[in-house]
Amino acid sequence: MSAPTRMLAAAVTAAACLGTTAVPAAAASPSDDAVVSRGVTIPAFYNPPASLPAADGALVRSERLPLALSLPGIDGPLPGRATRLMYKSTDSGGRPVAVTGAYLEPTAAWRGSGPRPLVAVAPGTMGQGDQCAASLGLERPLLLNGQTLSVGYELLAIYRLLARGVAVVVTDYAGLGATDRLHTYVNRVDEAHAVLDAVRAARSLPGTSLTDDSRVALYGYSQGGGATAAAAELQPVYAPDVPLAGTYAGAPPADLVAVTKAIDGSGLAGALGWSVSGFVQSDPELKPIADAHLNAAGKAALKDLSTMCVGDALFSYHGVRSNTWTTDGRSLGDIIESVPALRAFLADQRIGTHRPASPVRIATGTADDLVPHGQARGLAVDWCAKGAAVTYKPVVLLPLGDGLVNHVTPLLADQGEALSWLTDRLDGKPARSDCSTLPWRP
Template sequence: MTYLTRRMLTRAAALSTAAAVAFATVATGTAAPGSTLGPDDIPGLSWPPPAGAPSPDTDPFYQPPETLPARPGELIRAQDAPQLLDLAGDGGPGSAERILYTSTTEDGDRVATSGTVLKASGTWHGKGPAPTLVYTPGTRGSGDLCAPSRSSFQLFGVDTGNGALNVNYEYPFHAAASALGMNVVVVDLIGLGTPGQHTYVNNPEQGQATLDAARAGLSRLGLPADSPVGFFGYSQGGGAAAAAAEMASSYAPELNVKGTFAGAPPADLLEVVDAVDDHAITGVLGYALNGALERHPELAPLKDKYFNDRGKEFLADTRDRCIADSIARWGLTDTRTLTTDGRSFGEIARDDDRLRSVLESYRLGSTYTDVNAPIMIANGRNDDTIPWQQARDTAARYCEAGGTVQFVTDPLPSILPKSAINHAVPMLTTAGPAMTYMVDRFNDRPAPSNCGRF
């Protein structure tokens, strides 16, 4: 397949998704909080527009109070959030609320972040009280509109200011867990939905936000702090789930963690940077770099040193993009065309001590290895987005630290490299086994482990 054909297919897929969601939004007369889309607004063929300001955020729910509560994981406020399982939002089974709660940055600063709490729509038939499954989202984007909690009816949202498109593609998994009788907490992660830049794939911050979401979610549900909880995520969410698992003992020891599923975790970002270069989702590199610059302002001079004009446009544009419009804008971009000296982002990251140090600080299974509950890690052997070897090595480090680890390899053969097919399909094929794994953990069944055999 030629480069031009691949690029046309990539853009066509993104545009068709956008059109479907936009027309559905127009047909129902609904839009995400903060969106300006209305029944008379139908996006034209120029979607998404070039870099520009997103629609002004007029939703006061996401604005934190001047003084934040002192403790991490403390609930600040909650608000009804209708979803398909309970469109009436009457507070009964299946009802949902979005929440704002406190968490902690990598520097130890208190910050407000957001999420969604879904009450179980079905009856839990397992052992003990109904558990709470904390979902960490796969890549949604970097702009506030991309947060799962900002999607209308937990499904979608459109920002006509810059064309950002929020598709809550993991909602079927949330609904399935709810139907099985589990309470569900969906994490937005720091800076995704709330003020400040989203610190994309910053695993320490993602782990803390996930643990604090568990605390806040249990509080909102009126459940004891030691109620059974588990973590479940894929891709970016897999990294966040694994980070929560390895940090739980030190950061939130009161939580009763029963198990974790971490699918395709971006455990070693130096390896991931190479994989997503000249890729359908190259735009995620902008998310990661903007997040690193947010937390490490000492890196700011690197923009002038390493990025040409198009590279600076890439950084500016991806600050407020969601994944679908990033694909349409930046899919299959070779990062060597964005730099002053023609090196790729990966080469620069390895050569610059400051940038390499930051990315290495996000590596899973390095600072923390005490996984205090069983964990299942899955990755496709031919995953073209999140390399298999770095996930396997992370699982091995957890094993060496005494963890109970089940590492699963999806055998899908390579299909259209750089298209993300080999990354997306295992998300679907591992979903059933992963849910079964978590149900077994909540029922206190002996956890499988293949340490030393993968």
């Protein structure tokens, strides 16, 4: 069994354990303006209106969201009740953007100090097709219809938080789910704003147990780790009304130049296509550069990937090298190094240039060569140099023979400790800083 097959089998098993089954494409007949992505009709809820509210985080609409697993309990359904959200955010170009997501109100009581707290969950890589949105995954964690494969693997962390009595808000990010634009994959500003505005949206949702004094924390791994890391350092300026008790950033892609080189030819090579398409969405001035350097195969791959979920890409683009997509046979990494506009764009995507005002926990697998350990550790060093309070956790594991396995295993190995660290911050307990010992640790 190949590595991607093993990983998908494990993810599918996890989804099945949460009480779901493979489901067909949406049965509703699509209307003339319905968006259909790889046989899946996106609910009309995800179509943004013509105009948006002025305030970032303002609710555009909400509706009940049926969870895939919901059991009767003495105090209410377990693990809780979910609400689908659409809210207003601002993208990296200063433009208004509709973002979707979900709020989950737990049935379990919060047993820490203060009112019920809130954690914003930034999902890991889901793909670029609208059907891959994390909020849709809460309703159907395993989507398998012969055209697409999507697994809602963030459910494990979400349900563990709900069991602790912590409310959760999940963002789909800009352009994932909401059908009016392409998802700007790993754009640090778009993702950070989407995370912080999700907190604002959850706070304004009527009928929740949140109060103005509810502590807030952020949780994310991989793409989600980059999103929460960016949110933590942009929060003091973009969202001073959203003070953070703590942020968990697992395996954050802080340096996209290093990550681009690492994933080229890997099991996650398809993410290169999502990145390029997302960059062009963020900055249309990059489109002529992309057109000039991509050959017919590269352009076809980007179009194909733009509607794929991560499961599809693992099978269809596993091991692909980007030099097969370019007009001159150079890799995308080499082209980035040679084109000033691309270098400048990726330099602006670097996380670690601003100091978070609240405690941050960075965890990274020492054997992770997909989102390289060195650049994630470098983020911790950069923040320490700026005076941030950083808890650094190297997850020391032996290399397991495949980049995807080396990348995902630390998520599972460290998740319990990561959630406990977050819960302590939400309980008002102080965080220690590892900055004094970081230079001598792996």
